[in-house]
Structure formats: C-alpha cells, structure tokens
Amino acid sequence: MNHLFFIFFSLFSCLSNAMESSDQTFLIDLVNLNSSSHSIEGCDRVRQRISQEAKKLGLNVRTFELQEKRKILMIEAQDAQPEILFIGHVDTVFSKDSSFQKATLLKEKIKGPGVIDMKSGIVLMFSILKKLSPQNRKKVRILLNDDEELGSFISQKKLRELSRGIPYGLVFEPGLADGSFVQSHSGVFWFEVDVKGKAAHAGNHPERGVNACLQLSQWIQEIQKLENPKKKLTINVGKIEGGNQTNVVCENAKAFFDLRYVDPRDLESFKKQLHITLKTKTVFSDKKESVSVQWRHLVSIHSMPSSASEKIVSVAKKLAKKNHFDFRATHVGYASDANHLSTLGISLLVGVGPYGGHMHHSEEFMKISSYDSRLKFVTALVQKLLF
Ligand SMILES: [Zn+2]
Structure with a gap:
C-alpha cells in the first residue's frame, strides 16, 4: 500500500455513514432563512450565518460590494495561497412569499427550499475544510455570490477577477439525481x-x-x-x-x-x-x-466545454477506481457559474454538491446518504488535487 493510497484508505474508512448533527443543524438553519435572489436582506442573513461558521474555523471573511447591493463573500484562511476554488451561491429561486419556506427532516431525506440548490453544497464546503490539514486549508478559497439564479449578470465580472490564476475550481451545485457530476455545460x-x-x-x-x-x-x-x-x-x-x-x-x-x-x-x-x-x-x-x-x-x-473539466475528471476517475467509488460525469444543457469561469483556463468540475430531486420545486429534497458520499469523495479529490 503506497503512502498516498494509505491516506485515502484511512480517510474513506474513518468517516461515519451519517450526516453529522452539527452539519445538519447548519443546513437546516440555512434552509430556514429565505434567501430569494430578489431579497438582499435574506441573502444577508444567510451570509451572516455562513460567516459565523467560517469564524468558528478561524477563517477570514471578506465581503465585496457590487452594483445593486449585490455581494460576493470570499472566505479563506489567514495567509491563504489558494490553489482550489469552492464556488457557490447563497440565493435560491424561492420568493419570500412562497409557501415553501422551511426544512423538514424525514427518514432518508431533508426537504426544503434550496436544500440541494445549493445550501447543502455550502455546508459541504465547510465539512470538507474541517477534514483538511491546516496547510491544505490555506489552499482553498470559497466564493459565494447572490445572483446566480438570475444568471450572475452582476457578479460574474468580480467572480472572474477573484478566480483568475487559481488552477482548480469545484462548483458545489447539486449532483444529478443519479449522483453524476457535471463535466460540461451548454x-x-x-x-x-x-x-x-x-x-x-x-x-x-x-x-x-x-x-x-x-x-x-x-x-x-x-x-x-x-x-x-x-x-x-x-x-x-x-x-x-x-x-x-x-x-x-x-x-x-x-x-x-x-x-x-x-x-x-x-x-x-x-x-x-x-x-x-x-x-x-x-x-x-x-x-x-x-x-x-x-x-x-x-x-x-459562454459554454463550458468538456475540455475545461478534463484534468479534474481524469484525476477523479483514477481516484474512484482505486477506492471502488462510482464516478460518472455528464453534459447538461443549462448553465452555472462554471460557464463564466471556463475561459480562464481553470480546471473545473460541477455538480460537486449533494443531490436529491425536484430542484427549484416545492418538493425539493436532499438524499441524506448523498451528503456522506459526496463528503468522502470530494474530500479525497481535494486532497489528491492539492497533494
Ligand atoms: Zn444553483
């Protein structure tokens, strides 16, 4: 067993199979705060809750103010030298007066507005950071915008500016219903x-x-x-x-x-x-x-062609094979923030977040088991990319 394999083996075997209760609480808190793209106050409340979590981990939080009161939150360790981006958004498609406002914890799933798109993706970012060594934590930069569901027309320029020169980017949008990752966008x-x-x-x-x-x-x-x-x-x-x-x-x-x-x-x-x-x-x-x-x-x-994800996909495939993980990546016809970053030469992978079903619908849910499997696999992938 070589050194690298030993690290992955230990990582896979020591993680428990259930979502940790602190992660679950964080997720339910985020889902219960309405953050429609049209509610800056709602997005601010979500940002505050995320900042609390970041501070617990000793991370620095910077807020960039954009036009029309839009904001980008940048979270990273003190003296960070980012090599990998964790990309996400705090906004959801559910308006303040929608009847779907609260999280419900069911046996194998959590139902709630934005639970997969993409509040569980945000919680996952922090769970992964907790698993990383202090040295690797310094190599991560989290970027969260608040107009993704509107096409990121305001935030995309700043997003590109804050991403430039960083070799890898993981976009924590939900995986597809069967767990597939996204390797290209129209x-x-x-x-x-x-x-x-x-x-x-x-x-x-x-x-x-x-x-x-x-x-x-x-x-x-x-x-x-x-x-x-x-x-x-x-x-x-x-x-x-x-x-x-x-x-x-x-x-x-x-x-x-x-x-x-x-x-x-x-x-x-x-x-x-x-x-x-x-x-x-x-x-x-x-x-x-x-x-x-x-x-x-x-x-x-702009489209995100599969050439933009080739590098990470090949690392992920090898990692999956070694650890008997089922890794699949596919094309989707809709866009994400990866589209805006695809011309910067960053190697990207999308659909990194937990998954479930009925995205953008009043039945939206996350499969609890998907959280655990994403946590194991994506943590190992990050370790491998940063090795
Ligand atoms: Zn999304």
Whole structure:
C-alpha cells in the first residue's frame, strides 16, 4: 500500500455513514432563512450565518460590494495561497412569499427550499475544510455570490477577477439525481429577429400591404433548419410578437430565440449562417423592397466545454477506481457559474454538491446518504488535487 493510497484508505474508512448533527443543524438553519435572489436582506442573513461558521474555523471573511447591493463573500484562511476554488451561491429561486419556506427532516431525506440548490453544497464546503490539514486549508478559497439564479449578470465580472490564476475550481451545485457530476455545460445565446413589412387595410387593399407576421413565420422555419442536435446546437423559438389589429395587414413582427451550444466554434458558424440566410434567401414576398429583416444578439453565456473539466475528471476517475467509488460525469444543457469561469483556463468540475430531486420545486429534497458520499469523495479529490 503506497503512502498516498494509505491516506485515502484511512480517510474513506474513518468517516461515519451519517450526516453529522452539527452539519445538519447548519443546513437546516440555512434552509430556514429565505434567501430569494430578489431579497438582499435574506441573502444577508444567510451570509451572516455562513460567516459565523467560517469564524468558528478561524477563517477570514471578506465581503465585496457590487452594483445593486449585490455581494460576493470570499472566505479563506489567514495567509491563504489558494490553489482550489469552492464556488457557490447563497440565493435560491424561492420568493419570500412562497409557501415553501422551511426544512423538514424525514427518514432518508431533508426537504426544503434550496436544500440541494445549493445550501447543502455550502455546508459541504465547510465539512470538507474541517477534514483538511491546516496547510491544505490555506489552499482553498470559497466564493459565494447572490445572483446566480438570475444568471450572475452582476457578479460574474468580480467572480472572474477573484478566480483568475487559481488552477482548480469545484462548483458545489447539486449532483444529478443519479449522483453524476457535471463535466460540461451548454452555452446560451439569445437573439431576436425583427421583420418589418407594410400595413394596409385587410379588406380594402390587402394587396398594398406586406404581412410581417407571415414573413416572420417563414423566417422561423429557415432559422430552425440551422439547428444541429448532433453537435448539441439546439434552437428554440420561445416568443413571438407581431401586428396590432386583426383587420390590418401586419406591419411589424419579431421572434425571440434561445440557442444552446457546446463548442464556441459552432456558435460562430451559426452566426455566419444566420447572417447569410437572412441576406441571401429570398424574401417570401414579391414586394422585396417593402420587407426588411434584421437580427440582434440579446444575451450570451459562454459554454463550458468538456475540455475545461478534463484534468479534474481524469484525476477523479483514477481516484474512484482505486477506492471502488462510482464516478460518472455528464453534459447538461443549462448553465452555472462554471460557464463564466471556463475561459480562464481553470480546471473545473460541477455538480460537486449533494443531490436529491425536484430542484427549484416545492418538493425539493436532499438524499441524506448523498451528503456522506459526496463528503468522502470530494474530500479525497481535494486532497489528491492539492497533494
Ligand atoms: Zn444553483
């Protein structure tokens, strides 16, 4: 048995199988504090409770104030030299007036708002820190924002700044229902297509008009043809607007699209194709001069390709094999804060947190056994990465 294996073996065998009561209390406290993304006061209360826990461990807590009273909490040891990030968020999707407010402890699960997304992830960060040697504790930086459920549009810049130069990042979002980790995220690209036609009386002189609603419906079909599910490039037309009155030939119409992709090169080639399609395809009218079609980009979130997680995934696979652990990592179509960090050259792994089911729903729950298995595996993974 080599030295390294001995450390892991001891670590796996000495941990108990149940969630420690102090961890459970910390988790229930956090779940019972409403921290909807829209409630800064609620997020502040959660931050206070987290800071108490950090201080118990002798860690320093720094708060970065951002626009619109948003904040990032940075927690690390005195004289830290971070080599690994623990990333998370304090906000949840449950509003202050939602009927789902409190944690319920059941036999094998804990139910509660945000219990997996991601208050148990935050508790897990501290449980892992407690298992680390003082020397390794200095190599961890915890970053918690409060607008993740809104897309981290305010916090992402600061998040990147505080992450730059740190080689590893673990994102404590929940694992998938079967315990899988997340190795890649789709990117998101929202755009709008506007069609301008010509109004006319629908009864008197319909031939004088050019119907933008009808034109748009044709353009949507053309754009949809650019989808490439094999490459995980999907297009959803989620919203259509157009026209004013039933008896007027529709003058203006627009459609809003959600595009998901993995490889940024596929997005670039889509944009070129879209441009060419809108320029060169025949307008579906014989009055071309009266029709204009334009597109504009609305929102984009960079994808996290699997190359960003390759390094940690390979370490995790070897570790799992050695310790007879079931490690699986997969792709998901939604985004997390890992998307915002994926261009910094940080090796990332997502879905590190405990898991359960019904995320973002009034039945959200965490499997208690998942806490224990994540604690064992992720602690060992952190030790291995920092070795
Ligand atoms: Zn989350």
